[in-house]
Amino acid sequence: MHKIESKNVNFYYGTNQALKDISLSIEKNTVTALIGPSGCGKSTYLRLFNRMNDLIDNTKLEGQILIDGVDIYAKSTNVDTLRKNVGMVFQKPNPFPKTIFENVAYGLRVNGVTDKKFIEERVINSIQQVALWDEVKDKLKKSAFELSGGQQQRLCIARALAIQPSVILMDEPTSALDPISTAKIEELVYELKDKYTIVIVTHNMQQAGRISDTTGFFYMGELIEFDQTKNIFTNPKEERTQNYITGRFG
Amino acid sequence: MDKDLKISRKKKINQAIAFSLFTFLSYFIVAILFVILAFLIYKGIGVLSWGFISEMPTDGMTSGGIYPAIIGTLILVFGSMLFAFPVGVMAAIYMNEYVKDGWIKRFIKLMTNNLAGVPSIVFGLFGMALFVNKLEFGDSILAGSLTLGLLALPVVIRTTEEALKAVDDTFRQASLGLGASKWQTTSKVVLPIAFPNIITGLILSIGRVSGETAPILFTVAAYFLPKLPSGIFDQVMALPYHLYVISTSGTNIEKSREMAYGTALILIIIVLISNLAASRLRKYFGKKVKMN
Numbered sequence: 001m002h003k004i005e006s007k008n009v010n011f012y013y014g015t016n017q018a019l020k021d022i023s024l025s026i027e028k029n030t031v032t033a034l035i036g037p038s039g040c041g042k043s044t045y046l047r048l049f050n051r052m053n054d055l056i057d058n059t060k061l062e063g064q065i066l067i068d069g070v071d072i073y074a075k076s077t078n079v080d081t082l083r084k085n086v087g088m089v090f091q092k093p094n095p096f097p098k099t100i101f102e103n104v105a106y107g108l109r110v111n112g113v114t115d116k117k118f119i120e121e122r123v124i125n126s127i128q129q130v131a132l133w134d135e136v137k138d139k140l141k142k143s144a145f146e147l148s149g150g151q152q153q154r155l156c157i158a159r160a161l162a163i164q165p166s167v168i169l170m171d172e173p174t175s176a177l178d179p180i181s182t183a184k185i186e187e188l189v190y191e192l193k194d195k196y197t198i199v200i201v202t203h204n205m206q207q208a209g210r211i212s213d214t215t216g217f218f219y220m221g222e223l224i225e226f227d228q229t230k231n232i233f234t235n236p237k238e239e240r241t242q243n244y245i246t247g248r249f250g
Numbered sequence: 251m252d253k254d255l256k257i258s259r260k261k262k263i264n265q266a267i268a269f270s271l272f273t274f275l276s277y278f279i280v281a282i283l284f285v286i287l288a289f290l291i292y293k294g295i296g297v298l299s300w301g302f303i304s305e306m307p308t309d310g311m312t313s314g315g316i317y318p319a320i321i322g323t324l325i326l327v328f329g330s331m332l333f334a335f336p337v338g339v340m341a342a343i344y345m346n347e348y349v350k351d352g353w354i355k356r357f358i359k360l361m362t363n364n365l366a367g368v369p370s371i372v373f374g375l376f377g378m379a380l381f382v383n384k385l386e387f388g389d390s391i392l393a394g395s396l397t398l399g400l401l402a403l404p405v406v407i408r409t410t411e412e413a414l415k416a417v418d419d420t421f422r423q424a425s426l427g428l429g430a431s432k433w434q435t436t437s438k439v440v441l442p443i444a445f446p447n448i449i450t451g452l453i454l455s456i457g458r459v460s461g462e463t464a465p466i467l468f469t470v471a472a473y474f475l476p477k478l479p480s481g482i483f484d485q486v487m488a489l490p491y492h493l494y495v496i497s498t499s500g501t502n503i504e505k506s507r508e509m510a511y512g513t514a515l516i517l518i519i520i521v522l523i524s525n526l527a528a529s530r531l532r533k534y535f536g537k538k539v540k541m542n
Contacts, residue, residue, distance in 0.1 A: 052426075097442050156424070
């Protein structure tokens with residue numbers, strides 16, 4: 001069974017069709033990069049996987065998206081449960097105005113976990129997973145805003161990991177970071193793939209090439225090509241893909 | 251080449267003219283405030299003394315202090331905020347966080363804006379009809395506070411809404427993305443971030459409410475009541491109404507003229523203090539939830 005499966009997905013903002021007939025499948029414990037020029041629909045598509053687009057008025061979805069074989073848009077699907085299973089990391093680091101500890105504990109607390117010891121263990125474990133522990137272990141009670149941008153972004157990843165999702169969505173997670181922080185995040189993504197299935201939207205093609213197993217190229221709401229990353233970058237079947245990755249447009 | 255030079259000179263002159271005009275106008279506004287203040291201080295400083303703010307009025311309000319009016323105004327401000335703050339903030343939360351875009355939202359917005367445009371004397375009449383007569387609160391702190399609260403409501407709703415709007419959407423998405431409910435998101439993430447701006451709005455509306463005369467005219471204000479209230483169904487004196495009374499229908503207008511300026515000065519000082527407190531609190535809380 002595929003981890004994520006998308007069947008003939010159409011998506012509309014009002015009458016404007018943002019995604020056209022997207023079908024693809026994503027395997028467990030892989031990193032999938034979604035690339036394409038601005039406005040091509042890749043972020044919109046990513047946000048379908050945790051139903052973040054539900055927050056926008058006047059949108060419409062056709063087709064099916066399955067995670068672990070379950071239709072996530074079915075009436076019987078609980079959105080909160082889905083979102084616990086599908087974590088998200090955003091473009092700009094956005095820690096909550098809370099302490100470093102409470103940022104990571106937030107997901108547990110809102111889901112009704114009260115066991116202090118359990119929360120503490122989980123928080124420490126999550127911070128260790130994003131390789132931030134040595135940098136913050138002495139200031140867990142300090143505000144998360146005291147961290148640097150790169151540290152904040154890793155904290156946001158830890159925040160997502162704390163509730164143990166199986167899928168992590170990343171929406172251009174390094175576009176606001178400096179090269180060193182970017183490298184750390186990329187390394188982290190590579191390590192996290194052992195435990196999680198990761199879908200990442202990126203503008204940076206080198207990044208897609210470095211960290212992903214499969215790549216999907218979006219253009220004007222269509223999925224032009226979806227294949228092993230090495231094939232996309234060395235031997236694309238479509239001319240438009242070729243043009244984009246060689247920098248002829250985008 | 252020559253032509254380019256000419257254009258760039260012209261640009262510079264235009265810029266200089268525009269900037270000096272803007273500079274002049276902004277200093278002009280400050281100057282107006284200072285002229286008003288200076289005028290009031292010049293006319294009213296003579297009566298200011300500890301006794302003026304701590305004693306009851308005497309001799310038909312031509313001497314003594316304005317203590318009950320100060321206390322009355324403070325009570326009314328507090329009472330109106332007790333009503334307007336929770337109602338206004340909750341309404342704004344509903345408008346910004348819950349209701350979907352559509353005609354209902356537009357309708358509520360339009361009505362809130364209209365409410366803000368209703369003349370304060372109309373609020374006074376309405377308060378008299380509803381709170382004083384229909385609900386039989388009588389001329390009382392309760393009726394006056396509610397009427398003033400209604401008046402402050404649009405300001406509180408507006409500023410709270412703006413404060414909520416300024417909170418970046420990705421904070422909401424991050425919280426919801428962790429499986430939090432909408433209410434958890436609003437109360438634990440959005441409100442704390444918006445709090446400094448909400449507080450500012452609250453205090454600005456305090457400034458507005460403390461100076462209003464018309465809404466308290468028929469609902470609470472006493473012409474002369476040289477004692478403090480003992481409950482929420484008592485009448486009180488209030489600064490703006492007291493000022494009105496001793497300048498228009500006092501027992502001896504000429505004699506109480508100086509006291510009127512003193513009263514106005516105290517009123518302005520209260521408003522200035524509350525505005526100053528607003529910016530202080532904003533800075534204080536802003537530091538606590540610093541955005542990046």
